[in-house]
Amino acid sequence: DADVTQTPRNRITKTGKRIMLECSQTKGHDRMYWYRQDPGLGLRLIYYSFDVKDINKGEISDGYSVSRQAQAKFSLSLESAIPNQTALYFCATSDLAEDQETQYFGPGTRLLVL
Amino acid sequence: EDQVTQSPEALRLQEGESSSLNCSYTVSGLRGLFWYRQDPGKGPEFLFTLYSAGEEKEKERLKATLTKKESFLHITAPKPEDSATYLCAVPQGGSEKLVFGKGTKLTVNP
Numbered sequence: 040d041a042d043v044t045q046t047p048r049n050r051i052t053k054t055g056k057r058i059m060l061e062c063s064q065t066k067g068h069d070r071m072y073w074y075r076q077d078p079g080l081g082l083r084l085i086y087y088s089f090d091v092k093d094i095n096k097g098e099i100s101d102g103y104s105v106s107r108q109a110q111a112k113f114s115l116s117l118e119s120a121i122p123n124q125t126a127l128y129f130c131a132t133s134d135l136a137e138d139q140e141t142q143y144f145g146p147g148t149r150l151l152v153l
Numbered sequence: 154e155d156q157v158t159q160s161p162e163a164l165r166l167q168e169g170e171s172s173s174l175n176c177s178y179t180v181s182g183l184r185g186l187f188w189y190r191q192d193p194g195k196g197p198e199f200l201f202t203l204y205s206a207g208e209e210k211e212k213e214r215l216k217a218t219l220t221k222k223e224s225f226l227h228i229t230a231p232k233p234e235d236s237a238t239y240l241c242a243v244p245q246g247g248s249e250k251l252v253f254g255k256g257t258k259l260t261v262n263p
Contacts, residue, residue, distance in 0.1 A: 043196075070249070081255040082197075082240070089249075097250065129196050133249075140185055140244045142251060144196030 042066045043145035045130050051151045052120050060115045060148050062130030071113040072131040072142060073097075073105060075124075082129070088113055089135075120152045156180075157243055159254035166261050169230050174257045176241035177223040186224050187251065188217050189240040197240055231261045 043064045052058050062071065073085040074097075084097030086105040094105060102124060106114045117124055127149050131142040160175045178186065185204050189197035201210045203219040210217050214235060216227045226239055238258045242251040 079255065082242075082253040084250055087250065127194075131196075140249055140251065141187065141199055141202055143199060144189075146196050147194065149194070 043130060043132055043143055045128075045145040045148050047148060048146065049149045051153065053153050054121055056120050058117050058120055058150075060117075060128055060130075060150070062113045062115070062145055064111050064130075064132045064145075066132055066134070066143065067110075068132035068134040068143075069110065070133045070135065071107065072133075073103075073113065073115045074129045074131065075099070075126040076129060076147075077126050085115065085128075117150075117152075120150075122152045125150060125152045157241060157252050157254040159239075159241060159257050161257060162255070163258045164260070166228075166231055166259070168232055168261055168263050171227070171229045171231070173228070174226040174239055174259070175223060176226070176254055178241075178243050179222075180243050180252070181246040184244045186219055187242045188224070188226055189242065191238045191240055191256070193238075200239075228259070231259075233261045233263050235259065236261045 046061045070089050072087040074082045076082050083099050085103050086097050087095050088107045091107050104116045127147050129147050130145040133142045156179045158177050185202050187202050188200040191197045201217045206221045208219050214229050218225045238256040240256045242253040245252050
């Protein structure tokens with residue numbers, strides 16, 4: 040079984056809809072991250088969390104919110120989706136006890152906002 | 154501002170034709186440089202971490218090296234299955250956040 044899972048893997052939604060992307064991990068890592076990837080722009084950090092009570096904004100947090108429900112779960116919400124949020128979204132984890140900066144990525148969620 | 158620049162953007166090789174990918178960085182107090190491989194539609198897969206100038210790491214046909222300003226990913230006698238986008242990343246100065254380059258898309262033709 041994969042260590043980092045993301046659901047759904049693909050999602051099509053309409054402008055203005057609220058959607059949630061979910062990430063779960065079985066690695067036992069404390070740190071979790073959400074990125075988006077766009078052609079030509081690379082990976083950009085949206086939000087990150089170093090433990091259940093810690094949430095931090097990344098480079099491009101506007102229009103997004105997150106929830107860290109448990110050590111193993113980190114959800115990303117788009118409150119009112121817009122077409123320029125069409126992208127590939129990745130969740131990642133890392134662990135302070137190991138090499139804290141080595142991040143392990145999930146398989147991604149492909150989101151299309153019409 | 155911390156930056157990571159990868160070159161070339163794309164590289165086409167024939168099977169067996171060795172080459173190198175470049176990752177140059179500007180960050181104060183380097184605390185590691187990371188290489189990832191990403192297949193189309195999939196998440197980045199961790200390859201290597203390098204911590205100090207002169208360090209080298211190898212995995213199959215890949216060898217990563219590090220200097221004070223750049224890293225190289227050498228690919229020796231590549232095979233078509235090595236085709237992927239290769240990403241490098243460094244921790245942003247003073248934080249645990251990674252800054253990623255835009256990647257080099259490698260295509261190895263049989």
